[in-house]
Amino acid sequence: MWSFIKKDLLLFWRDRKELVTIVTLPIVLVLVMNFAFSGMFGSNDEEQLDLQLAIVNEDNEIEGLDTLEEKLMAVSSSEDDVRQFVEYASYVRPVSLLFDYFNSDELSEWLTVYELEESEAVAKVEEGDLDGILVIPNGFTVDSLYAVFVGEPSTTSLIYKMERETINSGTIYQIVQGFIEHMNVEFALQEIGEDSEAEVLLPEGGFEAVGAGERFTVSQYFTITMGILFSLFVSVTVATKTGEELRQQVVNRILLTNCHPLQFLLGKIVSTFCLVWLQIMFVFILSHFILDVFPDRAMAFWFGVAGIVMVLSLAIAGLAAMFTSISLRVKDLNAASGIFMLVLLLFGISGGNFVPVFILPSWLQELGEWTPNGQALVILTEWVQSEQLSTILTPILLLIGHFLLFTTIALALYPKRGRTN
Template identity: 30%
Template structure:
């Protein structure tokens, strides 16, 4: 088997075009996407300056009282009610949003002015402000009711922008999204812990992505290092299948059969080569991302072992895809299926699996589908592990990958045209 692996490795290493696609391209994309989207993901907005008009139609005090009176009518224990009231008092949504823009980190970027809606519209038209943030009537009440009692539809914040200020407007939107996201996370934690963790124990740092563990927040570079590794691993499967077409076309495959090797030996050689090559490729990509792109760093041996395990399980799944594609290629004696996989399927899987845009920013339905793609599962496991979440968090993804590998492998073996020769 080592003979096959060595051959496949040498053939691949000497094919500069393939190498460029499999190694250089993901590194370039990691660097480009990491630098380009770094600000968006980490809140590094120093270079931007915006004037923001806030139209506050909400009466926070009234909203809070309204919420307390509604809470009184709820059939929940008194001590829980008390904790919820304390939390709501400390972190009223409209206050959090306004305070976020007034914080040290953001006050140098955003200059706030409070205006009536008509004045704000006029200022936007005259390019005096970059955007308007509208806190609607009953915002506090509706937001608290949705967040803490899970009742009603919540309330919508409106960001009004003009064409002349697209960059600043997008920054405002991302800050608002981030604040709302954090509030939702805190609410979820509070609900899940049934009040054991309250808002007051969870310090927010505006302008940053907050990590739920003690690790550094994930940078765009780190995200895309994993995302590109997961995406480009898939290309190995189609590369191996395309090479098998060339081997058949040039009768090299016949030579192997004539040497007395069972065709299944050839197929398993392809599977093992794919597994090994994906492992080597992903390892190379991550090592270069760490030591050259400085995308992230692992501190303990356990960190490395976990990444190694995820990579190996993912490689097994891609190996099974390699077997399936090779079988189809030999069955139809055509390279069109692996070419289709390279040209279209990998891009679709990459999109669904979050290699282009983080899964959290995709619609729920795409997110759900993405969780059934091998690259999506691998990426989820990489992200969870690198954020310090334990083995119990990545196990479901790894099990799904293994089950997927077995199913794909069985289909590949069934389709393999072993009766082609005598």
């Protein structure tokens, strides 16, 4: 078995032109496209923004202040302190400050805020009319101010929801986060006690993002998509090498030995797996060192990336096996190679390797979700943003399903002894 793996690795190694193309061209494209698009995105973005945000206000500030007084009376020994605190809190109510912040002159020019019911807001986000939803849950005023008084973390947080990560939704995320910081610095309540000038910071937390996480940057997008795209070409390269082996009678010599015919196919799978994994990791690591693509990431993040790339490499190895079996069946290898390239171009377009997925038609987006490269882009995007294993388990299983499907087709098409063309 090792002999077949070594044979395929040497075939690839000896083709230095192909090796340089697969390894260096993705890096060059990442650098060029990163600098090109960074310049475009850096030019006067604010004037082009048209942000649409829905606020779902489930809180009642007036009732909240009454409830706050009752809660504070139960934990404080000084009735005067409580009433003085509640009176002061009535001037710095969190929900009112939030609306004042969004309606300020600095934001109102490019941020439009709608106060809607949650069902209506969700429908508008799904239709693309809104970029995100900010939910103010019931009890937010009470819990926030109570946490300030007792010096404990709040149990109620603002909730930001989005359909998908875009420039607009990410910008709103930063604006809402800016409100939290703005409250901490500019609108901090004063502690009522012996030192009336003492500053009381707002409770830690207070903001929960649903569907958001770390920002997904242009550099990260191009690094991931170029690495995935050129890994697909490895599968075609391996199948093309099969054509060379046919012309040199390598396959027939193997079939005349006592080796099981499937060892030839298994050698293609294992060698493709190794080549793809090394190629993608090389692109990711070198791009990171040049452009600092994944800043401030722990080793756990890189171990996760390596594991995800292993699953993708497995799927592409299955694809290479399928292409190899087809190459052994057809008479015109050039025509077969052309068809393989068309398949990869379709994968690349629908899977978001050439342009961002969200600008594609909906039917093409749905098609891309069933491609191995499309699934890999979803997995890596989720991992970069959240590093939560639970969010990527389903697409990982789908990638493994791609490997099983491609391998089953390859085994079904693989010619029996003496039947190669």
